[in-house]
Amino acid sequence: MTCVSSKTCKGSASITVGGKTSAKTSFSILPKQLKTYRLTLSAAQLAALNGAKGSALGARITAAVTAPLRLQVIGSGSLEIPADPTDPGDPVDPVDPGGGHDHGDGDDESPYSHAYREGASWTPSEYDTCTAAEHNEYAVIGPDGKLYPGWHPPVHERADGTTCAFGHEHGDDPRNSDIYAWAMEQYAAEAAAAPNNREIVTVDKAAGEYLDVATDRALGLPFGYGSERLTEYSNANPTGPNVHRHEDDPGHKVIVSNNQKLRDGSNTAIKFPNTFGAPTELACDYLMKMHQGSHSNDPTKNNTHELFYAVQCNDGTKIFATTMTNYGNANELHSSCTRPFSGVSPHRPRCPQSARICRAAMAGCA
Numbered sequence: 508m509t510c511v512s513s514k515t516c517k518g519s520a521s522i523t524v525g526g527k528t529s530a531k532t533s534f535s536i537l538p539k540q541l542k543t544y545r546l547t548l549s550a551a552q553l554a555a556l557n558g559a560k561g562s563a564l565g566a567r568i569t570a571a572v573t574a575p576l577r578l579q580v581i582g583s584g585s586l587e588i589p590a591d592p593t594d595p596g597d598p599v600d601p602v603d604p605g606g607g608h609d610h611g612d613g614d615d616e617s618p619y620s621h622a623y624r625e626g627a628s629w630t631p632s633e634y635d636t637c638t639a640a641e642h643n644e645y646a647v648i649g650p651d652g653k654l655y656p657g658w659h660p661p662v663h664e665r666a667d668g669t670t671c672a673f674g675h676e677h678g679d680d681p682r683n684s685d686i687y688a689w690a691m692e693q694y695a696a697e698a699a700a701a702p703n704n705r706e707i708v709t710v711d712k713a714a715g716e717y718l719d720v721a722t723d724r725a726l727g728l729p730f731g732y733g734s735e736r737l738t739e740y741s742n743a744n745p746t747g748p749n750v751h752r753h754e755d756d757p758g759h760k761v762i763v764s765n766n767q768k769l770r771d772g773s774n775t776a777i778k779f780p781n782t783f784g785a786p787t788e789l790a791c792d793y794l795m796k797m798h799q800g801s802h803s804n805d806p807t808k809n810n811t812h813e814l815f816y817a818v819q820c821n822d823g824t825k826i827f828a829t830t831m832t833n834y835g836n837a838n839e840l841h842s843s844c845t846r847p848f849s850g851v852s853p854h855r856p857r858c859p860q861s862a863r864i865c866r867a868a869m870a871g872c873a
Contacts, residue, residue, distance in 0.1 A: 508544065509748075510536035511837045514575040522546045524586055525555035525564040534570075541748050556588045563587040580808070618722070620653040621738060621753045622731025628656035629756040635674035637663050642673060642756075647727025648719040650698035652705050655729035656756050675757035675802065681728045682715070684763040684794040690817045691715030693827045694726050728796060730759040733813040733829040752811050752831060758800025759813075764793040769820075779822045791820035799834065810834045 510516035515538060519531040529549050536542045546568070548556070556564060563585035570580040622628060629642045647657035661676040681687050695717040698705040707726070710716040717726040734753050741749050769777045769789045781787040796815035799806045806812075810833050818826045 508534065508536060508570065509541045510538055512575050513538050516572060517574040518570060518572040520544060520546060520568060520570045522548070522552075523567045523569070524548065524552040525559070527551045527555060531571075543749075556586060560588045618653060620649065620655045620729070620731055620735045622656055622729075622734060622756070623654045628730075629673070629675075632674060635672060637671035637673045641665075641671065646724075647729055648698075648722055648724045649729035649732050649735070650694050650705070650726070651703055651732075651735070652698070652719060652721060653729075653735065654722075654724070655727075655731055655735075656759070657727045657730060658761055677730075677757075678760035679763035681761050681763065681794060681796070683765075685765045685792045686794050686817055686819045688713055688715035689819065690728070690794055690827065691717055691726060693817075698726065728761070728815065730756065730796070730798075731813065733815070733831050736829070737831055752809070752813075754798045754813060755800060755803065755805065757802050758798045758805070760797055760799075762793065762795040762797065766790050767793060787821065789820060789822055791818050791824070793818050806834075810837050810839070 508516075508520075516536045517534065519533045521531045522529045527549065529546060529552060532544055532546050534542070534544050564587065566584050566586040568582045572578050572580065623646060628646070630639060631637060631642075641663050642656075642659070644663075645657045645659035646654050649655045658677045658681055659673065660680070661674075662670050662672050664670050681690075684690070692712065692715065695707045695709070697703065698717075698719065699707050706720040708718040708720055710718050710725075718724070719726060731754065734751075738751050738753075741747070741751060767790060769791060771777055777789040778786040779789055794815075794817040796813075798812045798814070811831055812834060813829070814832045815829045816826060817828075818824065
């Protein structure tokens, strides 16, 4: 655990497995420091795990912080004792992987990303009419050959003409981006290069369609690819901070902006000299995928989110990057009621350029 406060963090932690909770383990962590604690499973918890050998049990770690402020932090996942290694079977059902993520050794070799394995990337609620299997139909292959959740429309049309709803949306269709084909070309090149060394077939370069031969699946914009790389880096560097950040499926949002004219602070067109020296207005195509779900309380607890950012401009600028980025400071929340809005229209206020903090629309002022 890391204490992000300027004061010492104190409290206790316990683990619940199969409905049984362990004894509490006290912790005390100096300001801005990381410290590792080991939670011991009780005899009842071990018995439950042994009884379910080969199957995962739901697990939850609860950290009750008492200083410098009182709060409760909960992390959910699963624990299991592996089945007989002489008959391991398929560890993940490709139709409904389910379960929580596992930070143990060997994850890097799995054909499924953490993002896909989290409850088949999405579990329908009582209000959703689509199934998890129908959600999985939109899965894509990442450059590493693993299966990831991908973009899908809010409403799914079945083969018989009927429709169902997922109850969440992922923003713009990335295929509508003018640089989608170029972005997929970058992914295909990364897949074919070391250390991935995937065999990739170009199906339609102009449309950005590439096939991963080993899986017989198409490459696409993978949700959770940055998180997967972070996990692999942490697993490969066990002496450093073991940092993981896995985000749920509904919070992934795609943003497409084609031929976006750029303006400076005074709303004047930005220009550059073209090949012939004539001033030309700067315009860029943007394809972004960000994560910050408004459907859950995750963004109020975590300020680190995945960002995919691709851009091409008519002055030759090109960017293709995936990163884990921070939205403001941890444990910091700014109500939109106090936001210093500006702009000519009260209905379309503009955020000041200097603002890099988390803003939340509160019910009383939305």
